[in-house]
Amino acid sequence: MQNLSRRFSTVPIHKLLPQQLHQHQPQPTRFFIPFSEYQQKRKLLEHKLISDLDVCANLSQVKEVHAHLLRHGLSQCCYVLTKLVRTLTKLGVPVDAYPRLVFLQVKYPNPFLWTAMIRGYTVQGPISEALNFYTCMRSAGTGPVSFTFSALFKACGDVLDVNLGRQIHAQTILVGGFAADLYVGNTMIDMYVKCGFLDCGRKVFDEMPDRDVVSWTELIVAYTKIGDMGSARELFEGLPVKDMVAWTAMVTGYAQNARPRDALDCFERMQGAGVGTDEITLVGLISACAQLGASKYANWVRDIAEKSGFGPTENVLVGSALIDMYSKCGSLDEAYKVFQGMKERNVFSYSSMILGFAMHGRANAAIELFHEMLTTEIRPNRVTFIGVLTACSHAGMVDQGRQLFATMEKYYNVVPSADHYTCMVDLLGRAGRLEEALELVETMPIAAHGGVWGALLGACRIHGNPDIAQIAANHLFELEPDSIGNYVMLSNIYASAGRWADVSRVRKMMKEKGLKKNPAYSWVETKKGVIHEFCAGETNHPEYAEIKKALDDLLNRLQAHGYQPNLNSAAYDLGIEERKRILMSHSEKLALAYALLSTDSGSTIKIMKNIRICEDCHVFMCGASQVAGREIVVRDNMRFHHFSNGKCSCGNFW
DNA sequence: GTAGGGTTAG
Structure with missing residues (x-):
């Protein structure tokens, strides 16, 4: 076996280019094959091997096909070998092991085989090796195919490496023609958007000669994610053919940007346009109804879910969303009915139900359900712990809460976040242990956010402690200078303690900042x-x-x-x-x-x-x-x- | 090979 690293260049592409390009023009791929009986037989065999690979479910089956292939002298047949490499990587076989050995035996790999290897590395990592293969492919004088670039862009998006993405973008232009390819363009937009460079994605979109609904939807979603519903809407209205995914992106976008009415309007337009509804559309819609908090909408959306064939009994996604919605609409019983009726449950269903109980002050029910969940295969995640810690705190179960907090990382591999510390500060604070709560904030291993100090301030209100309240408020004024609630809270705590001079001081601060109380x-x-x-x-x-x-x-x-x-x-x-x-x-x-x-x-x-x-x-x-x-x-x-x-x-x- | 998805604490 040859040593690959010696044969392959490790020079980064930006150093190889553009000189390298002039030295090695891509060879045109030959598609014409002279027809003969031998060729016909061989073609049949190739097809058979390909369909055999299609149904391979494990490594040993692939190895059998591989042996078959070698017996018939097809060790150089890139067409079948490409499929072999793809099948192996799909089965999770490390591309660096078996597929790489297969690849190395081929004297003249074609662009598709190269790309299968590149794709393998982009999925499994390291991306540097994918890039290395690309460089070698170019050095070998092989021209890429559009899928080569799509794979590379996807990898850049996954590791959020925009600089690499830009280098590959440059390649698509230099190699010729690929920047205009629809798939390449779409994955490029996706890469820029994922890396947070929406403007670059937009530029690619604007310059694309061919665009499809995927290109539009990618950008629409990007705008909804940054909260720019105006631009999202503008693009959407200009989209010539709106499919279910595009409509769903808009409905969900409105829901995620706290505009439930618009989400509902958009959904009704979608129905009016005769576009179907699936579980993902429903999730966005249900979330909008949860925000409206009215039972009228809750029943309406449930009806739609049932009629679309995605009822909560069968569909775990819709079921979990409905549990959350009913909890937020104040119908805890209805939420629990949905939960009980579900044929399949997952961590979302359990967490939503636990949070529902906690939100409604049913601490014991929440904790019981948590323990019931532990008897199943489902493992708690960060949100589950938020729910169960909140429940403990409302029930004053300090010791149990502490114990849970201590075990979450040890046994469940959930690293406590600032949100979990918020729950703990709330737990201690509500129980009147304000000094302990303050100590926890001051010694926590990660930075405290507004939530943590806010929990402490809230506890100071319950137990009337203006001194610790002042400490918490000072941090909050730094972290959230424009949040009116903190000023109001501190002022109320002073008022309850009869410290009128301090009340005036806080009011003056509010006035100077031009903050006004929100109308109730x-x-x-x-x-x-x-x-x-x-x-x-x-x-x-x-x-x-x-x-x-x-x-x-x-x-x-x-x-x-x-x-x-x-x-x-x-x-x-x-x-x-x-x-x-x-x-x-x-x-x-x-x-x-x-x-x-x-x-x-x-x-x-x-x-x-x-x-x-x-x-x-x-x-x-x-x-x-x-x-x-x-x-x-x-x-x-x-x-x-x-x-x-x-x-x-x-x-x-x- | 490319696009839409759920639960989060003061």
Whole structure:
């Protein structure tokens, strides 16, 4: 066996070119074969070997074909050997071993055989060896084929090496004609986009003589990923023939960019265009419905899934997405029904269900399900641990949470991320161990992000610790200078501690930065599925008089049960009566009163909020669930609160 | 050989 490395040049292509090009013009590939009986027989044999290779399921079968091939004197037949190399790499045989030996026995490899080797190295690595083969192929005077470049671009995209990609791009132009090839162009766009050079991808697209729906979709997706839905849309509208993948890219793009309405509109247009729907389209659509959080859409999309033949029972992808959606729409029971009905479950199904339980304050159910999962073959991933740690933290299970955290890397090979540290800080913080939580943040081996400090700040609110709150807030002001919530939180913590001078200081900071409080909104769905929006302090609802009356009635009954307004939940510098009035105009209270008027007495009231529920409203909801005898579910921007018989599922920690 | 996909914490 010859030593390959000595025969092959190791000079990088940019040094070989362009001089090398002039020395070795690519030889034209010969397609014409003189016809004869011998040729005919040989051709039949080649075809037989190829189809034998097609059905090979393991290495020994391939070896048999190889032996057969050698017996018939086809050791130089590039056509069959190319197939042999492809089959071997497809079966996962290291290209550096057996395929390389096969290749070395060929005196004059044709471009396809070279490319099969290059492709093998681009898939299995190292990419340097793929490039080495390319260089040698060129030095041997062999002209590449378009697939050679596609394989190389794919490899560059996978390892995010744009410099290499650019060198190969230059090659496609130098070697001649390949830059204009459709497949080469498409993989080139993909490479640039993956490496984060969208503009270069766009330039390739703009200069391509032939484009197909794949070229368009690649760019559309790239725009949706960076959040530029305007450019995505513009391209999409110009796309002459829109197929299912292209439509799906738009639907999913809107969903991923928090524009659920547009996602739904786009889907309806897609249906109007007579384009079919598959599981991937449904996932995007379901995610949009989850964001809308209304049961009307939840039922609508489930119906579509069933009718398209991708029901949750059969399809694990759709099933998992539906679990998440129902959880986010406040229908935990429905989520669990979907979960139980699924024939096949995977780590997504389990994690979504565990997160659903955790989000709704059902800590024990979440932890039980986690243990049930461990009895299966399915291994937990990073998201599963987020779910189960969140559950522990809401149930105050400090020791169990610590134990889980300690085992995640050891037994499950999941390295704790800043997000997992967020859960741990939350766990310790909620349990009142603020110093320990602070110590954990200060000693964690990776950088703390806003989430970690935010968890600490939230714990300081629960336990009224303005000093540690100040430390956390200072970090947050650095990390997230424009995030209004942190200022509001710190100001509230000072207000609860009666430190009015500090409250003024924080307010001044907000003013200087030009930050304004987000207006508070609540939404409630009537029995007809119409969604009503309420803004704090708003009096212009058409049924405002009735709402006000219902709210006053409720207030009177609650006061008879001992409810007293929590005045700390309103601005400190107003009079007591004014503060009481403001508290009563909070949007979730208006929404609750309207729901009492407009829904059936036995049904659960569901209210969605855009900001965190205040303490006064929380107490108010607890009481209301008792005196009105209703189940109330409130989704704020953090989690779900289930109010029933005067108690909340969050255990008054939120 | 090329394009669309799910769960994430304050």
